[in-house]
Every structure is written in C-alpha cells, then in structure tokens.
Amino acid sequence: xxxxxxxxxxxxxxxxxxxxxxxxxxxxxxxxxxxxxxxxxxxxxxxxxxxxxxxxxxxxxxxxxxxxxxxxxxxxxxxxxxxxxxxxxxxxxxxxxxxxxxxxxxxxxxxxxxxxxxxxxxxxxxxxxxxxxxxxxxxxxxxxxxxxxxxxxxxxxxxxxxxxxxxxxxxxxxxxxxxxxxxxxxxxxxxxxxxxxxxxxxxxxxxxxxxxxxxxxxxxxxxxxxxxxxxxxxxxxxxxxxxxxxxxxxxxxxxxxx
Numbered sequence: 001x002x003x004x005x006x007x008x009x010x011x012x013x014x015x016x017x018x019x020x021x022x023x024x025x026x027x028x029x030x031x032x033x034x035x036x037x038x039x040x041x042x043x044x045x046x047x048x049x050x051x052x053x054x055x056x057x058x059x060x061x062x063x064x065x066x067x068x069x070x071x072x073x074x075x076x077x078x079x080x081x082x083x084x085x086x087x088x089x090x091x092x093x094x095x096x097x098x099x100x101x102x103x104x105x106x107x108x109x110x111x112x113x114x115x116x117x118x119x120x121x122x123x124x125x126x127x128x129x130x131x132x133x134x135x136x137x138x139x140x141x142x143x144x145x146x147x148x149x150x151x152x153x154x155x156x157x158x159x160x161x162x163x164x165x166x167x168x169x170x171x172x173x174x175x176x177x178x179x180x181x182x183x184x185x186x187x188x189x190x191x192x193x194x195x196x197x198x199x200x201x202x203x204x205x206x207x208x209x210x211x212x213x214x215x216x217x218x219x220x221x222x223x224x225x226x227x228x229x230x231x232x233x234x235x236x237x238x239x240x241x242x243x244x245x246x247x248x249x250x251x252x253x254x255x256x257x258x
Contacts, residue, residue, distance in 0.1 A: 031148040
C-alpha cells in the first residue's frame with residue numbers, strides 16, 4: 001500500500017544520476033589502486049597504442065620543434081607542451097603509478113590533444129584530427145573503467161576481504177535503486193496479502209482526505225472544504241491510496257527501506 005500526498009520531493013534525476021557516476025568513479029579508482037604495476041602499465045599501453053593508431057601522420061607522437069615544424073610562436077601560446085612519446089616514457093617509468101592517480105594519465109593524454117586544438121584553428125587538419133582523437137580517447141577511457149567496475153558490481157556477493165570496496169558497491173547499488181524511483185512525500189506500508197482487504201477497509205474508514213491534500217486548495221485554486229471523496233480525488237494527481245496486489249518484484253532490503 002502506498003499512501004501518497006500531493007507534494008513531491010525536490011531531489012532531481014540529474015542529482016541522483018551524478019551520485020551514481022561519482023560512486024562508479026570511486027569504485028574504479030579503488031580497483032585501479034589494487035592492480036599490480038605491470039597490469040596498470042599494460043592497460044595504459046593498450047589505450048595509448050589505440051590512440052596512436054588514430055594519428056598515422058604522427059602529429060602528436062613526438063615533441064613539437066618550433067623550427068622544424070614552422071611554428072616559432074608555439075611555446076608562447078602553449079605553456080604545457082606534451083607528446084604521446086613523453087606519455088609513453090612516463091608509463092614505462094611507472095610515473096603515473098607514483099602519482100597514484102589514474103586521472104593524471106588521463107589528463108596528460110587530453111592535454112596533448114587540447115594543445116593541438118588550442119594552437120591550430122578549426123578547419124585545420126591537425127585541429128580536426130585532435131578533436132577526433134580526444135573523443136576516441138574518451139571512449140577508450142570509459143571502456144576501461146566499465147570493465148573493472150562491472151567486475152565487482154555484477155558479482156552476486158561482495159568481497160570478504162575488502163571492506164572499503166564493499167561499502168562503495170553497497171552505496172552504488174542503493175543509488176541504482178533510488179535512481180529509478182519516483183520520489184514523493186508518500187508512505188509505503190508493506191502488509192501480507194491476506195491483510196490487504198482489512199487495510200483497504202481501515203484506510204477508507206479513517207483516512208482524512210482533506211488532511212492528505214494539504215495545500216491542494218492553493219495549487220488548484222479550488223476550495224477542498226466539504227468536498228466529497230470523489231471530488232477531492234478528481235483534483236489530486238493520482239489516487240490517495242494505491243494498492244499493488246499483483247506485484248512479483250521483490251522489495252528492497254528492510255535496511256534500505258528504513
């Protein structure tokens with residue numbers, strides 16, 4: 001049984017979605033920190049190799065030489081120059097692991113292409129290729145993250161040895177549930193099927209619909225004073241009491257509902 005009132009909760013879908021994404025990012029970073037140095041390096045190599053194949057002309061492979069490349073004002077415009085070969089060198093030397101943050105690697109690759117976007121005007125081949133590379137890199141980054149996130153979130157049971165991961169995955173699962181719920185200032189009453197008729201009878205006898213509608217007078221511009229049950233329900237957005245007798249879906253845990 002759901003006893004529904006007229007007011008709705010102000011929690012937006014976008015804020016619920018952002019909570020889910022933030023938790024997914026935390027889960028990935030936790031998984032990433034638990035990988036061996038070799039595995040981390042191999043994963044970054046795979047991404048870099050895929051990105052480098054998008055640049056057959058080699059515009060982003062080696063550091064810019066203002067004389068060789070005919071761009072004498074390059075360093076006056078680009079303050080943090082970086083090339084893919086420099087990123088490969090850092091990966092080989094485990095420098096991104098010492099920084100202990102996968103986002104440093106992501107920032108370096110993005111910076112390489114952002115520099116090209118900044119220096120070369122739209123319509124220029126290098127500019128357009130950099131835009132394509134940065135989009136493709138975003139897909140590669142997302143794919144890597146999703147691989148590790150799905151490994152832990154798709155498990156039926158949580159890890160027995162990683163309490164922090166358990167906490168993050170539990171929070172993520174709760175957010176996944178709430179993301180698909182419609183928030184309202186209603187009350188959920190869970191009763192055995194054998195008592196449904198009794199509850200419906202008691203609600204019909206004792207629920208004061210004038211109390212349930214609250215500020216409905218102001219919202220509709222029509223006075224609810226001395227209105228019949230049917231008249232009040234006509235102005236409400238949905239029924240005051242909704243009974244789901246046939247649902248086969250399991251309810252969330254009691255801890256979650258509390």
